[in-house]
Amino acid sequence: xxxxxxxxxxxxxxxxxxxxxxxxxxxxxxxxxxxxxxxxxxxxxxxxxxxxxxxxxxxxxxxxxxxxxxxxxxxxxxxxxxxxxxxxxxxxxxxxxxxxxxxxxxxxxxxxxxxxxxxxxxxxxxxxxxxxxxxxxxxxxxxxxxxxxxxxxxxxxxxxxxxxxxxxxxxxxxxxxxxxxxxxxxxxxxxxxxxxxxxxxxxxxxxxxxxxxxxx
Numbered sequence: 001x002x003x004x005x006x007x008x009x010x011x012x013x014x015x016x017x018x019x020x021x022x023x024x025x026x027x028x029x030x031x032x033x034x035x036x037x038x039x040x041x042x043x044x045x046x047x048x049x050x051x052x053x054x055x056x057x058x059x060x061x062x063x064x065x066x067x068x069x070x071x072x073x074x075x076x077x078x079x080x081x082x083x084x085x086x087x088x089x090x091x092x093x094x095x096x097x098x099x100x101x102x103x104x105x106x107x108x109x110x111x112x113x114x115x116x117x118x119x120x121x122x123x124x125x126x127x128x129x130x131x132x133x134x135x136x137x138x139x140x141x142x143x144x145x146x147x148x149x150x151x152x153x154x155x156x157x158x159x160x161x162x163x164x165x166x167x168x169x170x171x172x173x174x175x176x177x178x179x180x181x182x183x184x185x186x187x188x189x190x191x192x193x194x195x196x197x198x199x200x201x202x203x204x205x206x207x208x209x210x211x212x213x214x215x216x
Contacts, residue, residue, distance in 0.1 A: 046065070046066060047065065047167075047168050047172075048063060048064070048065050048166075048167075048168045048169045048171075048172035048173075049063070049064065049065075049172050049178045050062065050063045050064075050172050050173065050175065050176070050177045050178060051064070051177055051178055052177040056086075057085050057086035057087075058083050058084065058085035058086055058087050059083070059084050059085050060081065060082070060083050061081075061082045061177060062079045062080065062081050062082075063079065063080040063082075063169070063172050063173045064077065064078060064079040064080070065077070065078045065079075065164055065169075066078075067162065067164060073097070074095065074096070074097055074126070074127055075096075075097075075162055076094065076095070076096055076150050076162040076164065077094070077095040077096075077127075078092075078093075078094050078095075078148075078150070078164065079092070079093045079094075079095075080092055080134055080139070080142075080173070081093060081134070082134075090133065090134035090135075091131050091132070091133060091134055092108075092118065092131060092132045092133075092134045092138065093121075093129055093130070093131045094106050094108070094118055094129065094130050094131070094150050095127045095128065095129045095130075096127065096128055096130075096150070096152045096160070096162075097126075097127060097128075098123060098124075098125070098126065098127060098128055099154055099155040100120070100123075100128050100152050100153060100154060100155070101153040101154070101155065101157065102120050102123075102128075104117075104152075104153045105117045105118050105119045105120055105130050105152075106118045106120075106130040106150055106151065106152045107149075107150070107151040107152075108132075108148060108149070108150055109148065109149045109151070110141050110142060110145040110147075110148050110166075111145045111146055111147060111148075113141065113145075115151075116132065116138075117132075118130035118131060118132045119131070119132070128152075139173065142166060142169055142173075143166075143169060143170045143173065145166045145169075146165070146166055146167075147163050147164065147165055147166060148163070148164050148166055149161050149162065149163045149164075150162050150164070
């Protein structure tokens with residue numbers, strides 16, 4: 001039972017949108033100084049999906065999208081959290097790699113609409129999470145939109161914009177939650193895909209090294 005708003009906020013921050021499966025080295029994406037939105041091209045992903053669980057007197061549903069690099073590092077994780085029951089609250093949370101500048105927060109822009117700032121709520125060793133109250137207008141904009149861009153500022157003061165397609169968002173938000181078995185199957189497929197890409201990259205590097213030795 002949540003006894004206060006403060007305790008509820010802490011619990012939602014700890015949720016971190018259930019993104020614990022992805023961790024990112026501090027310097028990995030902090031060094032990205034992209035001037036244009038990046039789509040993490042070629043990286044495997046699950047797309048938009050919804051999970052639901054019960055926590056004491058509350059039902060918690062999260063519509064989320066997790067973007068990973070080919071090596072499995074966190075790029076950006078987005079979650080729309082809806083809590084209903086004894087407590088009723090909706091929050092948008094976005095997680096990015098660490099080594100971010102805190103005051104700028106994360107800027108969210110849907111298509112060409114005006115951007116909206118999310119303030120950081122917590123920074124953990126593997127990620128920083130920003131959040132914002134989730135409104136009906138925001139949900140409607142996401143449903144109508146084509147893409148959403150989340151821009152954080154790394155420690156080099158360079159913007160790191162990540163573009164996420166909103167294709168499938170409406171179906172995930174309005175549809176049924178993914179079953180545990182289906183989610184586990186999808187996650188295994190994602191892990192297998194990442195492992196395959198990692199092996200391909202390793203083989204390519206080895207072939208290049210062998211070719212360099214032969215040329216000497």
